Amino acid sequence: MxxxxxxxxxxxxxxxxxxxxxxxxxxxxxxxxxxxxxxxxxxxxxxxxxxxxxxxxxxxxxxxxxxxxxxxxxxxxxxxxxxxxxxxxxxxxxxxxxxxxxxxSDNGLEDKELQIQVENALNSLPEQCRNIFITVTLENKKYQEAADQFGVSINTVKTQLKRAFSKMREQMIGFK
Amino acid sequence: MKNILKENIEQLIIDYLIGDITDEDRVLLERLISEDEEVKELYQQSRESFLGAKAALFLKQVDQHAAWDKLSKTITPSLEVKTAKTIHFKKWLVAASILLPLAMVSIFIARNYFSNKQQPQLTYKNEKVKLFLASGESIALDRTAKNKTVNTNMAVLHNEQGTLQYELKDQKDALSYNTLVVPRTKDYKIKLSDGTEVWLNSDSELRFPLEFNADQRVVYLKGEAFFKVTKNPKKPFIVKVNESLDVQVLGTSFNVNSYASNALKVALVEGSVKLNSKGEESLLKPGFMATYSPAGGFSQSTFDDQLVLSWMRGIYFFNNANLNEINEIVQRWYDVKIMAEPGADISISGAIEKDKPLEEFLQNLSATSQLKYKVKENNIIILNK
The missing domain is CATH 1.10.1740.10 (RNA polymerase sigma factor, region 2, helix turn helix motif)
Structure with a gap:
């Protein structure tokens, strides 16, 4: 309206x-x-x-x-x-x-399509990789905190994040 | 952008976006971004996808309907109830000025409640209790299965209302050992060939023969179980725990808890029990509990059967328990882990009932204490607030 x-x-x-x-x-x-x-x-x-x-x-x-x-x-x-x-x-x-x-604020980040795109990208990630990425993006966790939460080493967190980022970049560039 | 550096630059960009970067690296990256077009492009792509993902993830979890419910219930009935329009505006204003402080209080109370309500639901795994027979067969024992009788090569199994009984078919298999595995979230009871009854707690295993040999009755336990041993002075009943402890009894009822390998606990309800570990012995009287640790040997204390045996009734009592103590039970019963945000102060008192969803326990806690939590990845996270 x-x-x-x-x-x-x-x-x-x-x-x-x-x-x-x-x-x-x-x-x-x-x-x-x-x-x-x-x-x-x-x-x-x-x-x-x-x-x-x-x-x-x-x-x-x-x-x-x-x-x-x-x-x-x-x-x-x-x-x-x-x-x-x-x-x-x-x-x-x-x-x-x-x-x-x-x-x-105006160019429609709320777009359903973008959400679907992000979800697809996320779903294509291995579970741990996805969980780490979500934790870090949404909760502003530092490497050490994320590592503690998932019971893995900082290096694992970093590797997984790198994977997530490159996947996200790939998918979102296609979207633009 | 040099190829050798690309990996490192990617890492720096991630560090930067996440906010976990040293000042030195920040300066380095900012310089690279301003000097190198390729780095700049990579940074912008990374940043956009990061923020896009972040925004999309956030929007996905925003529950507009729940927010409206909360708002409309909190502020005034007039948003919900049409007839409220007939109330004169000034009267309403007077009423609101009285009710407003109340409403503000209830927002804070309601916040807990509603924030829990919009949470994703926990899902519970449905792993089955399984019996692994010496013959190599494995049988899932489903409490709700229609067919209560299972015919195997070795024995006929009767599985009714969470209790397993059996009849031997072939004498040659009688003495070989079988394993009953009770996964997390389940419990089970088995009646052995001598009439001895064993209640197994979640995450526990019992190895037993279909029939006992001539001079003694030996079973092996991992986890926790309550034994009600049929009296037979000629044939002692021995529970072997973690290969380090033997619990020898004649006829009696007692609880063995071996979840923690450095503190094996045997609590005696009636009769008498002799504990033996590598030559060291300890005699237990009813009402007493022995704790054995490989390092410290035996120690005895009285025990509260309300606390020690309540698991059989599907209830645990917590008294100012910390997160580790809570998790020990919650993981076993629900296969869900409770974590806490850094700094969250956890000391929980209350009763948790197994046949009720975990949410009920948590909601009771949020209602009676300041505890707030959220469900994430099928785990509970206690918030620091």
Whole structure:
């Protein structure tokens, strides 16, 4: 549904409009938060808390810009504050995160096709290789942590990751 | 880009993307990226596929419906219930201002619950209890099988309600040893030819003959079992454990636990038991448990049969148990491993029941303590929060 219609719906029937808004934006806002925060749980937390507040404070009734840019900048600011609260962060990684967030926010990383592509690539990997890759990408594990978790040596982790990366590159280049 | 270096450069790029890189290497890689087009291209491809995979993996685990359920249940009934519209807005606002703090509290409580609810389900393997006969036959003993009687070359087996009994067919096979293997997640009971009953815990093995020879009854055990030995003073019953320990009895009931080879435990419920290891002996009285370690020999203590024997009823009690203690049971019963994020503080008290899914135990724990967990690759990971 068009954003303008969503806003109209919100005025006519708040609950219904709010649900439509949620359905349309929840996942993409989660993705935005995840790219910025690099932490899946925090990302969902941020977005859920945001929606909660949005409903409770009826903030959507005062939106002056477009709905989309309102939502995106709200998540972005919340994430920025979160990152600042963290004890350690490097300037570089944050700038990097911003770039990525802006790059990817519109070009459809949520695409089903991309997900299928990634899944195919992952499925073609041997089990241990896949598990190590998933752990490292999603949980930001260091080599030693991953090695401990899987009960293997650091070198095994490195070899497996290299395999996963080259497979991923292969598949994703084909996709582009 | 020199070929010799390509492997190394790939490694540096992965290190960089994962964030496990030394400052020196980082500088080196950044220089290579700015100087060498090929390296730059490799870096960009790697980065894009890494971030793409990361994003796709993340999106896959985002459960929008669960999130909506959580949200709509938490904030207000008006999102769910149509009639809420008739409540006057101002009244609602007043109500909300009262309810909001409550709602916030319940978010935190609900978070545990819902985060568990959207988890992938654990799957449990269904490995069967197996009997390996001396004749080379192997028979799967399925508790739910329709055919309760199995005819083998050596014996007729009756397998009913998790208990195995048998009748010998050919006397020449009588004394050779057969092995009953109980895998993780299962347990089993067998009635031997002399009437002795043996309850086997998960991940355990019993070697036994279909009939005992004239002067003694010898069986071999790995894992844990409870024995109820039929009295026969003329024919001592001997359980050989891990080749290092003999448990000799006349007629009695006792529990042998040999999961840990450096602490073999024999707990005597009634009768009397003589333990023998390489010439060293120990006599056990009812209510006492002997622990044998190859290094330290025998030691005795009283035991709580609630704790030691509860496995037979399919229940274990934990009292401020650490992860290793929990895992010992959970791996045996569910074939699932519990891991913890670094720094997560684990001390668990509670009862775990075998015939219930592991999730139930975990959900009880999350409800009563601050413990949070997630299911991953069919393992449990306790979160550091």
């Amino acid at each position: 068009d954003d303008i219609l969503i806003l109209e719906q919100l005025e006519a029937d708040e609950a219904k409009g709010f649900k439509i808004l949620f359905d349309k934006y929840y996942k993409s806002l989660c993705l935005q938060a995840f790219i910025l925060l690099d932490n899946s749980e925090e990302a969902e937390d941020v977005v859920q808390t945001f929606f909660l507040k949005l409903w409770q404070e009826k903030q959507y009734l005062q939106i002056e810009t477009s709905l989309k840019s309102y939502l995106k900048s709200a998540i972005r600011n919340t994430c920025l504050n979160k990152i600042k609260q963290r004890k350690t962060y490097s300037e570089g990684s944050m700038e990097d995160a911003y770039l990525i967030a802006d790059e990817n």
